[in-house]
Amino acid sequence: MAVGCTLNATVAQNNKNVPMMKKVEAVEKPQKYVVYQVFTRLFGNKKTTNKPWGTIEENGVGKFNDFTDTALQEIKKLGVTHIWYTGVPHHDVIRDYTKYGISNDDPDVVKGRAGSPYAVKDYYNVNPDLAVDPAKRLEEFEALISRTHKHRLKVIIDIVPNHIARNYKGLTNPKGVKDFGADDDTSVEYARNNNFYYIPNTPFEVPTSPDYKPLNGEVNPLSDGKFSEFPAKWTGNGSRMAKPDINDWYETVKVNYGVRPDGTKDFPELPAGYDEKDYAAHFAFWKDKDVPDSWKKFRDIALYWIEKGVDGFRYDMAEMVPYEFWSYMNSSIKMKNPKAFLLAEVYNPKEYRNYIKLGKMDYLYDKVETYDHLKAVIKGNALPDALSDIQNNMSDIEHHMLHFLDNHDEQRLASPEFAGTPEKGKPLMVVSATISSSPTMIYFGQEVGEPGNEDAGFGKRSRTSIFDYIGVPHHQRWMNGGKFDGGQLSNSEKALRDFYSRLLNFTLNSSAMLGKFQEIQSVNRKETQNYDQGLYSFVRYSEDEKLIVIANFSWVTTSRIDLIVPEDIIAAWKLTDGSYTVKDQLYGSSTVLNVVNGKGTIHLNIKPSESFIFKL
Structure with a gap:
């Protein structure tokens, strides 16, 4: 809890639309960050059974307590600044916790056995699977927050604003907090202060498919093809059918933010010029405005977790929620914690600037541009040259575009469906981490080559399942029974983790990472x-550091070249004719930059999947 604030006082103050505030601090200068995403229930799991649709007893589950001091110390040493603990809020799960006062969840509206982390059932508590003692699950997570901070790491958790579990039930709401939908007028499709959209006078029907049975057909007293919901609500992805399709997000319902069914907005809009104003100005704008009830509910949820020491949020499917809400939400968060790390999943490049400038997001996923192109390059479907245009076209927002090659939604970098081997992923990682000043994110197991090779049940191979109880074999070898020393890794896996550590730590300590980008491709x-x-080659430079980066995406060709550093860069670096030593920042080899008539060249051999980060 923040000093000087009690939870009930905070909630009461929030209900007046004015959060209790610390003194607003000056905004930090940009710096490079590294986010380590962990799927919390999988991280500490030691069982290797990996039976499709296996139970928690068969396949095991990780706990908050598995993030020991040793584990956190090793994550920090990897070059990490923030840990995104994925799947922390209490979501639907097929397991009997009724003795703790938790209702059983219906397999007909739950995906997998362990449940999707994006079908949140109770925003004011955490997943009981993750606790040694489910009765003390919140205390165990609070202890993890404290442990993480002790190792100088920041804590990020999910907030899923677009949708919640179809059977949402807040068991531990703070005083005065009502559940979603408690005051809704269910006789109408839409009302501004309803939390949901309704299909009046129509019952919900469970979707059906000849190819899918909940729990793979296992007998369960609640698995009867029925779920009581009257009237039916719109489904999370926007389906307005009382019986959604099996491919819809049928386990969730869409939250109403005051957007009418025809798409028009039923709330104040930001005046012209607010794209240039800071979060304090945005907060002041909303302070006396009447906003839809769902806005207040999610702001209070976010501030509740900020009070508990959470340092930031990853917002699921943020572009499905209007950016005016994000202005309201994020400015409230920043008034409490100006250093909060706010990351959003947005996939429409035309909307990037709206969510950054008007929605006050710190960072967005750079999937559609950088990630998708790197994937096309390594699969042989594109040349790397377009990376230069991507970077230049986003030069005004490049710091805000988080780079990744692996996360819970995507095919594993080392899988046959992506790079094919972890070694082939190395040049992608070098470019992804060094081409921009933006944060870098890696997904647990990526650093040891995890290919996501398991058929977990609801979740299939190439992605590590987020729906099932499963082990993560390469990661488990690094975990080594809880020693977190890599004792079971092969030599190649150890070398890969060493590569990630060298690269990530370098980016954190390099001033050029926050300097200028110029392609020499x-x-x-x-x-x-x-x-x-x-x-693919480019330079990054600041006043006191000059870097030349080259990566070989080919896995068959060794290139023997005289790499050119053109005249305008030599001039910008104020180099006269002569020879200059350049040293690779990954493995320490040195070579020479020769400058003749104002033009530089570096003679080098670059092997398949090799990269160099040469420092002048």
Whole structure:
């Protein structure tokens, strides 16, 4: 809890639309961050049974307590600044916790056995699966927050604003907090202060498919093809059918933010010029405005977790919620914690600037541009050259576009469906981590080459399942029974983790990572002999650090080249003709930058999947 605030006082104050505030601090200067995403229930699981649709007893589950001091110390040493604990809020799960006052969840509206973390059942508590003692699950998570902070790491958790579990039930709401929908007028499809959209006078029907049976057909007293909901609500992805399709997000219901069914807005809009104003101005704008009830509910949820020491949030499917709400929500958070880390899942490049400038997001996923292109390159479907245009076209917001190659939604980097091997993923990782000043994110197990090879049940291979109880084999070898020393890793897996540690720690300590980007790809493509199509090169530089980065995406070709550093860069770096030592920041080898008539060249051999970060 923050000093000087009690939970009930905070909630009461929030209900007046004015959060209790610390003194507003100056906004931090940009810096490089590294986010380590962990799927919390999988991280500490030691069982290796990996039976499809296996129970918690068969396949095991990780706990908050598995994040020991040793584990957190090793994560920190990897070069991490923030841990995103995925799947912490209490979501639907097929397991009997009734002796703790928790209702059983219906398999007909739950995906998998362990449940989707994006079908949140109670925002004021945490997943009982993650606790050694489910009665003390919140205290165990609070202890994890404290432990994480002790190791100088920040804590991020999920908030899923677009939808909640179809059977949402807040068991531990703070005093004065009503559940979603408690005051809704269910006789109408839409009302501004309803939390949900309704299909009046129509019961909900469970979706059906000949190819799918809940729990793979296992007998369960609640698995009867029925779920009582009257009237039916719109489904999380926006389906307005009382019987959604099996491919809809049928386990969730869509939250109403005051957007009418025809798409028009039933709330105040930000005046012109607010894209240039700071969060304090946004907070002041909303302070005396009447806003829809769902806005207040989610703001109070966010501030509740900020009070508990959470340092930021990853917002699921943020673009399905209007950016005016985000202005309201995020400015309230920043008034409490100006350093809060606010990351949003947004996939529409045309809306990026609205969510950053008007929604006051710190960071958005850079999936559609950088990630998708890197994936196309390594799969042989594109050349790397377009990376330069991507970076230049986003130059005004590049710091806000978080880079990743692996997360819970995507195919594993090392899987056959992506890079194919962890080694082939290395040049992608170098470019992803160094081309921009934006944060870098890796997904647990990525650093030891986890390919996501398991058929977990509801979740299939190439992605590590977020729906099932499952073990993560490569990660478990690093975990080594809880020693977290890599004792069971192969030599190649140890070398891979060493590579990630070298790269990530370098980016955290490099001033050039916050400096200028300039591609040298086009001149080398045009003028350098034997410059293979799989090569990509650029420079990054600040006042006190000059870097030349080259990566070889080819896994079959060793290139012997004289890499060109063009005249304008040599001039910007104030180099006269002569020879300059450049040293690779990954493994320490040195070579020479020769400058003749104001033009630089570096003679080098670059092997398949190899990269260099040369420092002048």
